[in-house]
Amino acid sequence: xxxxxxxxxxxxxxxxxxxxxxxxxxxxxxxxxxxxxxxxxxxxxxxxxxxxxxxxxxxxxxxxxxxxxxxxxxxxxxxxxxxxxxxxxxxxxxxxxxxxxxxxxxxxxxxxxxxxxxxxxxxxxxxxxxxxxxxxxxxxxxxxxxxxxxxxxxxxxxxxxxxxxxxxxxxxxxxxxxxxxx
Numbered sequence: 001x002x003x004x005x006x007x008x009x010x011x012x013x014x015x016x017x018x019x020x021x022x023x024x025x026x027x028x029x030x031x032x033x034x035x036x037x038x039x040x041x042x043x044x045x046x047x048x049x050x051x052x053x054x055x056x057x058x059x060x061x062x063x064x065x066x067x068x069x070x071x072x073x074x075x076x077x078x079x080x081x082x083x084x085x086x087x088x089x090x091x092x093x094x095x096x097x098x099x100x101x102x103x104x105x106x107x108x109x110x111x112x113x114x115x116x117x118x119x120x121x122x123x124x125x126x127x128x129x130x131x132x133x134x135x136x137x138x139x140x141x142x143x144x145x146x147x148x149x150x151x152x153x154x155x156x157x158x159x160x161x162x163x164x165x166x167x168x169x170x171x172x173x174x175x176x177x178x179x180x181x182x
Contacts, residue, residue, distance in 0.1 A: 001063075001070040001125050009112040013076055017121050019064045020073045020083070025057030027080040028073065032056075035083075035104035040168050041139040042104060068129040072121050074105070074114050081109040084118035086126050086134065097132040115145075119152055123179065132182040137163060140173040154179045 004018040020028055029049075037046045051059075063071040063085065074082035082105035089098040101122060105115045126134050136154065138145050154177040163174025 001066060001068070001129060003070060003072055003121055003125060005117075005121065007113070007117050009076075009114065011112055013112075015081070015112075015114060015117070016075045017072055017117060018075070020060035020071045021064060022057035022061050024060060024073060024080070025053040028060060028071075028083065029053050029056040031073075031080045031083060031106065032104075035106055038107045039104075040166050040172075041142045041145070043102075043164075045167065068099070068131070070122065070125045072118055072125075074118055076109065081106045082114045082118055084115075084122050086122050086129075086131075089135070097130075099126050099129070099131045099134055101126075101134050101136045110144075115148055116152065119148065123152065123181070127181050132180065134179040134181060136177050137174045138177065139164065140175050146175060146177075149177055149179075152179070 002019060007015050007017065009015050033046045033049055036042050036044055036049065060071055063069050069087050071083065071085040073080055084103035086099045086101055089095045089100055103115060103118055123134065136149065138149065140159065156175055156177050158176040160174040160176065162171040164172040166172050
């Protein structure tokens, strides 16, 4: 799925939101490791990331060519500052109307509107792909993310009290959210 849009951030800087390509493989992998080191609210730890830049490039290529999945990167100048993606929950008839949503923004660039812009971009792409429901899981203590998701229309439909098991804090409750697209 193709996407390319320039936005103005809260501090006046320009940010480009666009598909990740194979040329972005090193920056994408570096950003993934960085953002997963910065917080305990994402799924994986940096030491669990066991794929190469070449494999990341192939992942980005497939997402760019996909008709129903996408990985959007946010750039300020040449610096990759955030990523977000949608992924089908399955090709079975009973699942193909649903997609999963994930996002991360470098902590040095949070609070500028990048997360909201990435979220809105993927909502737009999910609608174009024909999904009728977007879903996500967020750590309950991540109040900023939960406010963002609610601000664009996501609603809570449940909680998983032992959704994640953190190396630092033990069990983390996950908030299950969805957004109706039709």
